[in-house]
Amino acid sequence: MNVRKNKPIIGISIGDINGIGVEVTLKALADVRIYKSFTPLIYGHGKVLSFYKKLLNLEEFNFAQVRSIEEVQHRKVNVINIVEESPEVIPGVETHEAGKFALESLKAAMEDLKSGRIQGLVTAPVNKNNINSEELPFVGHTEFITQTVGAKDSLMMMVSEDLRVGLVTGHIPVSQISQSLTKEKVLQKINIFLKSLKEDFGIDKPKIAILGLNPHAGEDGLLGTEEEEILKPAIREMKDKNHYVFGPYPADGFFGMMHQKRFDGVLAMYHDQGLIPFKSMAFSTGVNFTAGLPVVRTSPDHGTAYNIAGKNVAEEGSMRAALHLAADIVNLHLGEEEEG
Numbered sequence: 575m576n577v578r579k580n581k582p583i584i585g586i587s588i589g590d591i592n593g594i595g596v597e598v599t600l601k602a603l604a605d606v607r608i609y610k611s612f613t614p615l616i617y618g619h620g621k622v623l624s625f626y627k628k629l630l631n632l633e634e635f636n637f638a639q640v641r642s643i644e645e646v647q648h649r650k651v652n653v654i655n656i657v658e659e660s661p662e663v664i665p666g667v668e669t670h671e672a673g674k675f676a677l678e679s680l681k682a683a684m685e686d687l688k689s690g691r692i693q694g695l696v697t698a699p700v701n702k703n704n705i706n707s708e709e710l711p712f713v714g715h716t717e718f719i720t721q722t723v724g725a726k727d728s729l730m731m732m733v734s735e736d737l738r739v740g741l742v743t744g745h746i747p748v749s750q751i752s753q754s755l756t757k758e759k760v761l762q763k764i765n766i767f768l769k770s771l772k773e774d775f776g777i778d779k780p781k782i783a784i785l786g787l788n789p790h791a792g793e794d795g796l797l798g799t800e801e802e803e804i805l806k807p808a809i810r811e812m813k814d815k816n817h818y819v820f821g822p823y824p825a826d827g828f829f830g831m832m833h834q835k836r837f838d839g840v841l842a843m844y845h846d847q848g849l850i851p852f853k854s855m856a857f858s859t860g861v862n863f864t865a866g867l868p869v870v871r872t873s874p875d876h877g878t879a880y881n882i883a884g885k886n887v888a889e890e891g892s893m894r895a896a897l898h899l900a901a902d903i904v905n906l907h908l909g910e911e912e913e914g
Contacts, residue, residue, distance in 0.1 A: 580648045581612050582693035582904045584897060587683040588618035589698030591663050592672045593878025594888035596626045599698055601890035602897055603651050604635050612901035615643075615652045615692060617679040621660035623653055629665070630886045643691045656682045665884025673704025680715075684722050687869050693908070694870035694900040695719075698893070699878045713745045716864050719871055729766040729865040731839075732849060732875060733899060734856035738775075738839040739848040740767045740865070751844045755787065755800055760808040763841060764819060770865035771838050774903045780838040783828065784809055784821030787843040791824045849875075858891040861899045870903050872896040 589595035600623065603614055616623070620639045627635050637651040646652045661675045686692045697715050706712040720728040732739045742763045743751050764782065771780035784805060788798030795802050805822040812819040823833065825842070829851040834840050842848030852860060853875060860875035874892035882888055
């Protein structure tokens, strides 16, 4: 077996510099124990980090300024300037400049991720409003990254220590959820989920619970037909292929009775159906993981939180968990490659 000389490089796109992204990133990286599993590379600007280091009184936080991947120093926090001039930092204020900078950071990180120069990516929170434009419709990291790497599909998965929730539909209006559900789409998401649980989390025979779309999971067609026409046929097909897929379960009672503890993953039909219970149980440590891609990407499960930006009160638990999850998945993949 080959022994790797250095730990994998995990890139961090800096996100909206006027939100809490920089703060939680610096706080998470201040713990030197992270260097045991990966080397961090921030796509941002040294002056932005210095601004927050001073503002947050993080006197012991240090970083190495590098110009390229080749200059990355292991066992240190590395920062690469994605633009020559440092953007203006105004904590708590939404600006066009901050949105542009966040997008440039993401693009630079994605270029290195696609080429294999970094082995994983953690995306700090962005504000969709100051990125989105007619030239570049931006509805979320998951959709942007999926398209950038040329993947046919992906699965937005929320992960905590003992809970994994996947979403069939993501960032779409509630009025479009039902019409966008098809048996083929549900099967596609189930297959991505199963594959990810096996390959990214090391679960040999994963068990997945499928939530119903309608109240009481449709109550045999009385409260909606999606369960009878779409979900049950999809579940039967997966069972016929000897996969451990069960449901559809009424979403309200499922979490209320803690049934999620019986499964390795839970597939929700839409954004809030999955994220409301998830964030209720794991808001400070939850991670957003994009399954089904040829690359590894995670992010904290919160937004820019302008209302507390720059006040030194943001908790870094979710960012720390996102960093460790990215490193764990990358190291699992690399370990399997070496054994092969």
